[in-house]
Amino acid sequence: xxxxxxxxxxxxxxxxxxxxxxxxxxxxxxxxxxxxxxxxxxxxxxxxxxxxxxxxxxxxxxxxxxxxxxxxxxxxxxxxxxxxxxxxxxxxxxxxxxxxxxxxxxxxxxxxxxxxxxxxxxxxxxxxxxxxxxxxxxxxxxxxxxxxxxxxxxxxxxxxxxxxxxxxxxxxxxxxxxxxxxxxxxxxxxxxxxxxxxxxxxxxxxxxxxxxxxxxxxx
Ligand code: SF4
Numbered sequence: 001x002x003x004x005x006x007x008x009x010x011x012x013x014x015x016x017x018x019x020x021x022x023x024x025x026x027x028x029x030x031x032x033x034x035x036x037x038x039x040x041x042x043x044x045x046x047x048x049x050x051x052x053x054x055x056x057x058x059x060x061x062x063x064x065x066x067x068x069x070x071x072x073x074x075x076x077x078x079x080x081x082x083x084x085x086x087x088x089x090x091x092x093x094x095x096x097x098x099x100x101x102x103x104x105x106x107x108x109x110x111x112x113x114x115x116x117x118x119x120x121x122x123x124x125x126x127x128x129x130x131x132x133x134x135x136x137x138x139x140x141x142x143x144x145x146x147x148x149x150x151x152x153x154x155x156x157x158x159x160x161x162x163x164x165x166x167x168x169x170x171x172x173x174x175x176x177x178x179x180x181x182x183x184x185x186x187x188x189x190x191x192x193x194x195x196x197x198x199x200x201x202x203x204x205x206x207x208x209x210x211x212x213x214x215x216x217x218x219x
Contacts, residue, residue, distance in 0.1 A: 003194070004093070004100040007136045010189050014132070015206060017192075021199040022212045030211050041122045044071050044164065045106065048120055051075075052088045052107060071122055074167035080118050080160055083109035094143045097187050101140045108141075115152070117141055117159040125161060134159055135182040138174045154179055 013020040022028045032038075043064075051057050061072055075081075086108040093102040107118040117137050138159055145152045157174040201218055213219065 002095070002098065002100050003190075004102050005190060005193075006101075007103050007133065009193075010136070010186065011129070011132050013189055013193055016201040016204070016210070017196065017199040018201040018216060018218055019210060019212055020193070022215065025199075028212070028215075037123050040068060040071070044068065044075070044122050045120060047072065048075055048107070049088045052085055071164040074164045075120070075162070077167065078162050078164075078169065080107075080109055080116065080162060080169065083111040083116055086110055086115075092140055092144050094140055094147060096139070096143055097183075097190065099190050101136065101143075101186070103136065103140060105137055105141065113156060115141065115145070115157050117157065119159065119161050121161055121163050122165065124165075125163065130161060134172050135185060138172070139179060139182045139186060142174070142179060 009020070009024055012023060047057050047060055050060075061069070064072060088107040090105040090108045091103075092105070093100060105117050106120050109116040109118060119133060119137070138157055142152070142154065142157055145156075154174050154176045159172045159174070161170040161172075163169060203219060207213060207216070207219060210216070
């Protein structure tokens with residue numbers, strides 16, 4: 001039977017195979033600890049989703065605090081809004097090699113035949129996380145369209161990180177070369193998860209913040 005992978009599963013395995021084992025093999029999950037940053041992210045993403053789907057959000061916007069109002073202002077002035085809106089909170093579940101990839105894209109726009117994946121960022125971005133998201137979303141969406149027989153090429157897709165705290169955005173183009181590189185990386189990780197002999201992990205700087213520190217056999 002096909003196994004389904006999320007971005008968090010693959011990223012966790014890449015970061016530390018032992019942590020992957022704790023979370024997804026032993027199912028040892030701790031409840032998420034809420035922070036003001038995650039609260040802001042959830043609030044702004046929900047507002048954007050309502051707005052893009054034509055709901056009146058004016059009464060909710062009035063209640064935002066000053067820093068959240070700046071994020072909202074930058075959203076309303078984002079250049080991506082001039083493109084044709086297709087969907088928000090776009091959920092996908094697609095065959096990928098012998099497995100499936102599943103996830104949710106913040107929003108999808110279209111402009112002159114180009115499908116634009118949009119990821120709203122309300123906080124700092126990290127190269128490492130964005131590299132992984134870029135790889136996962138572009139490969140998945142390409143497969144979704146290809147498997148639906150939509151006539152697309154690799155350069156029919158791009159990804160935009162819209163940085164709401166600075167009012168800027170980063171565009172990442174797609175190509176066959178990138179697809180092959182990303183595909184090999186994703187399939188390589190899945191192969192290691194399914195056929196690896198153990199979950200060994202070298203101690204890293206990340207260990208000190210790891211929720212499994214006291215249980216970890218490698219420390
Ligand atoms: S403590 Fe370090 S090696 Fe152990 S699971 Fe956590 S990140 Fe991995």
